Amino acid sequence: MLAFAGCTPKAAAPQEATPVAAPQPAVAGPRVIDLIPTGDQIKFTTKLIEAKPNEELKIVLKNSGTNGAMVHNFILLDPETDIESFAQAAAAAKATDYFPPDYADGAIVHSKTVGPGQTVELVFKAPATPGKYEYLCSYPGHYLIGMRGVLEVK
Numbered sequence: 001m002l003a004f005a006g007c008t009p010k011a012a013a014p015q016e017a018t019p020v021a022a023p024q025p026a027v028a029g030p031r032v033i034d035l036i037p038t039g040d041q042i043k044f045t046t047k048l049i050e051a052k053p054n055e056e057l058k059i060v061l062k063n064s065g066t067n068g069a070m071v072h073n074f075i076l077l078d079p080e081t082d083i084e085s086f087a088q089a090a091a092a093a094k095a096t097d098y099f100p101p102d103y104a105d106g107a108i109v110h111s112k113t114v115g116p117g118q119t120v121e122l123v124f125k126a127p128a129t130p131g132k133y134e135y136l137c138s139y140p141g142h143y144l145i146g147m148r149g150v151l152e153v154k
């Protein structure tokens, strides 16, 4: 039986009865994936991320680059989206941080761009449907050089 104690204000425990808090077991959080290699590199640390359906993931883009052209983002495309066309449109979409407005429904999740010295984190659930989902960095030229990969849900 469930106790509905959530809504009742907890009475202050008498001073002498204050229990010593037991160490809490580590709470399983999202799996952290660092996707930007150190320094000035135009690539992701991996071209393949394997995940379980609905697995909670945290993509970390920690940009330790110093070159001004080291601007990155992470965009996980909907399987219906053609990556070539998307990348082309995105490269021209400077005004919207390299995410093309025409593709509002074209991505499952996407981050803002991070320049040198910046970090961005993105927490999301892997798709429920097994399959291969492409991701890329849409900063101009980076996709063409190979800054892309596949999230494989299985």
Ligand SMILES: [Cu+2]
Binding pocket: 042, 043, 071, 072, 073, 137, 138, 139, 142, 147
């Ligand atoms: Cu990039």
